[in-house]
Amino acid sequence: MADQLRVLPLIRPRWAQVTHPVYRLERQRRERIRSLAGLNQKFMPVLFGMCGGLCLLFVILGLSARGWAWGSWWEQFEHLARNSLGFTLLALLFVQLIAGMVVNIVTVAQAAPLIGGEVELRSWGLLRVTTVPLHEIIFAKFAAAVRHLRSLLTGLLILRGISLVTGILLFAYVVLRDIFYSFSPADWQRFWGDGLWFPALLALCAGVIFFAAQPGVQVLLNTALGMLASAFSRSRGQAVGLGLAARLVLWIASILSDFVLIYGLTFLFSNWLEPRYATLEAFRNQPAPTTQQAVWAVSLAIFGYLLAVMLWQAGFILTALGLIQRRARSIGP
Amino acid sequence: MSETTALPHTRPKRRHWLSLVLRWKTVRIGCLPATLLLAGLMLVFFNAVSFNNVPYWVASPRAYVIGGRLVLSVGVLMGLQAVGTWMLGLIAASKGGNAVSGQGELLQQRLIISRRRMSFLAWAVILLRLGVVVVLIMTAIYAFTPLLGPPLRWDTTTFVRAVFRRWPLPVALTIVVVLTHWLIGPLLRMRYSTALGALAATWAKQPADRSLLALTARLGAGLAGYLAIVWGGGLIWLIVLTIMDPSYYSVSRFAGRPSALSPSSPEVLTACLIICVLVLVIMAGQVFLPQVYVRMARRRLRRTAPRETLSGTL
Numbered sequence: 001m002a003d004q005l006r007v008l009p010l011i012r013p014r015w016a017q018v019t020h021p022v023y024r025l026e027r028q029r030r031e032r033i034r035s036l037a038g039l040n041q042k043f044m045p046v047l048f049g050m051c052g053g054l055c056l057l058f059v060i061l062g063l064s065a066r067g068w069a070w071g072s073w074w075e076q077f078e079h080l081a082r083n084s085l086g087f088t089l090l091a092l093l094f095v096q097l098i099a100g101m102v103v104n105i106v107t108v109a110q111a112a113p114l115i116g117g118e119v120e121l122r123s124w125g126l127l128r129v130t131t132v133p134l135h136e137i138i139f140a141k142f143a144a145a146v147r148h149l150r151s152l153l154t155g156l157l158i159l160r161g162i163s164l165v166t167g168i169l170l171f172a173y174v175v176l177r178d179i180f181y182s183f184s185p186a187d188w189q190r191f192w193g194d195g196l197w198f199p200a201l202l203a204l205c206a207g208v209i210f211f212a213a214q215p216g217v218q219v220l221l222n223t224a225l226g227m228l229a230s231a232f233s234r235s236r237g238q239a240v241g242l243g244l245a246a247r248l249v250l251w252i253a254s255i256l257s258d259f260v261l262i263y264g265l266t267f268l269f270s271n272w273l274e275p276r277y278a279t280l281e282a283f284r285n286q287p288a289p290t291t292q293q294a295v296w297a298v299s300l301a302i303f304g305y306l307l308a309v310m311l312w313q314a315g316f317i318l319t320a321l322g323l324i325q326r327r328a329r330s331i332g333p
Numbered sequence: 334m335s336e337t338t339a340l341p342h343t344r345p346k347r348r349h350w351l352s353l354v355l356r357w358k359t360v361r362i363g364c365l366p367a368t369l370l371l372a373g374l375m376l377v378f379f380n381a382v383s384f385n386n387v388p389y390w391v392a393s394p395r396a397y398v399i400g401g402r403l404v405l406s407v408g409v410l411m412g413l414q415a416v417g418t419w420m421l422g423l424i425a426a427s428k429g430g431n432a433v434s435g436q437g438e439l440l441q442q443r444l445i446i447s448r449r450r451m452s453f454l455a456w457a458v459i460l461l462r463l464g465v466v467v468v469l470i471m472t473a474i475y476a477f478t479p480l481l482g483p484p485l486r487w488d489t490t491t492f493v494r495a496v497f498r499r500w501p502l503p504v505a506l507t508i509v510v511v512l513t514h515w516l517i518g519p520l521l522r523m524r525y526s527t528a529l530g531a532l533a534a535t536w537a538k539q540p541a542d543r544s545l546l547a548l549t550a551r552l553g554a555g556l557a558g559y560l561a562i563v564w565g566g567g568l569i570w571l572i573v574l575t576i577m578d579p580s581y582y583s584v585s586r587f588a589g590r591p592s593a594l595s596p597s598s599p600e601v602l603t604a605c606l607i608i609c610v611l612v613l614v615i616m617a618g619q620v621f622l623p624q625v626y627v628r629m630a631r632r633r634l635r636r637t638a639p640r641e642t643l644s645g646t647l
Contacts, residue, residue: 041542041545042545045549045552048552048556051556052552056559074577077570078574080566081566081570081571084563084566084567085564166560169567170567172571173567176571
């Protein structure tokens with residue numbers, strides 16, 4: 001393990017190594033921030049404690065509210081196992097929402113003073129007259145800011161992993177007990193022979209990758225956003241305010257656009273799947289799609305949507321870094 | 334150097350060690366009476382404010398009131414012991430983490446001392462668990478004996494009596510195993526948590542981080558245990574159902590079996606066996622894992638701790 005860690009600097013870019021002066025300076029600055037150090041230390045125990053306590057609470061309250069299922073004893077066990085998984089997932093998602101919000105705010109607040117702070121302290125000019133190229137200054141600051149959030153990121157990734165396994169188990173219950181259970185031999189033939197498993201698997205894989213990658217992507221996105229706000233500010237306070245406001249706007253915009261897109265796509269699909277009851281005139285005279293067409297279309301839509309969101313996030317990070325460089329060139333001493 | 338030269342204030346702050354010792358002693362002396370008092374007050378309060386009005390549709394008001402209050406008492410005591418057990422685990426892990434020092438030669442002894450110092454907490458939890466057992470015994474007395482009036486008839490009474498008559502030995506054995514673990518559980522948990530805390534603390538770069546790492550490990554282990562039960566139970570039951578395929582529509586291996594668990598069915602025996610095996614596995618883990626953790630912690634300390642020599646620290 002130690003040997004592997006020693007190899008890591010070799011694959012790291014130059015601006016993310018301790019030998020780089022800007023990266024080292026930023027790291028030292030961050031190590032002196034007590035609140036950040038405290039947050040890094042206490043995040044994991046608080047997260048684990050919250051997860052354990054809330055999962056137990058949700059399961060106990062949920063099961064006592066829903067009571068026992070009617071039927072045989074094996075059905076009651078199935079009900080218990082399925083509901084335990086469901087309420088655990090609910091609790092985990094709730095903790096993720098809270099922890100994710102905290103990490104997002106901390107990330108933006110940590111990244112926002114990176115350039116604005118230098119401008120306020122009048123040290124940006126000094127940095128620019130060194131032999132370190134501008135892009136290395138920005139990337140080194142970016143890497144140093146992200147590095148000090150790794151404890152928070154690890155916690156969120158562990159939580160995502162746990163949620164993912166719980167979600168997959170619950171999904172397996174739904175698929176095996178509710179869908180595959182009622183499959184006739186003809187359905188099985190269609191499922192395997194016509195390759196209907198492939199689009200479903202594609203959509204599932206895209207969902208898993210998207211869900212698992214989000215903490216890392218969000219940290220990079222928020223750091224880029226914070227730095228972008230920093231590049232357009234003349235002081236640390238202004239940068240933090242601007243960064244948080246931008247994050248809030250981005251958050252609301254993404255929720256609204258996701259809602260509109262998902263609702264619109266669902267509406268179009270329901271019109272296309274059942275043309276007899278379609279509210280849109282254009283779909284009424286169309287023939288109803290076959291099961292194969294419907295599965296392919298729905299799966300590809302999910303896959304495409306998730307891919308588009310991930311590409312948008314990656315594009316935003318790269319564009320923000322490009323804009324930061326462009327703006328940083330014109331910042332005075 | 335002149336007198337006026339500003340020198341950093343190097344004198345360490347005075348520690349109020351006496352008050353700390355006194356505080357710890359007060360906690361040690363007062364823990365058991367406080368636990369008893371708290372449990373007693375809570376039981377009296379909850380029993381006084383609930384089950385005072387019997388609904389008109391209840392056939393046997395006496396069975397309703399006594400049954401309700403017994404369930405409430407078990408609930409209160411279970412809640413209190415759960416909080417106590419949770420706190421015991423956290424405190425034990427923290428103390429275990431702080432017991433780590435040097436190269437770990439005296440780690441075992443230091444952990445024993447730590448455990449002894451907080452054994453009063455474990456005894457408080459055992460006392461609460463004993464309370465749960467007492468309430469359950471009282472329930473059994475109310476249900477099966479005429480000692481406290483005519484025996485009460487609850488829905489489960491007939492089932493329990495039939496199970497006892499059909500399978501006396503397996504059920505008694507299961508009760509003994511569960512009861513043993515229930516009562517010595519806090520001591521085993523304390524032992525496990527101190528060892529886990531000590532192992533986690535060996536990863537600390539500075540002594541101040543030991544306690545936090547120990548707490549992280551303890552909370553992480555708790556979460557892992559919970560997930561093991563939920564995931565393991567869910568997965569096993571999913572596999573069982575997929576293989577056995579119990580269905581209303583198709584003939585299956587479950588077909589012909591009664592839909593409700595009968596006291597005379599062999600499933601009772603299977604349930605007893607599963608419970609016994611699970612409890613014994615958990616108990617074995619709590620007994621043997623601490624030894625492994627301590628050995629690992631000592632090995633890690635020997636490898637990573639700086640060695641002190643006559644000429645200084647290497």
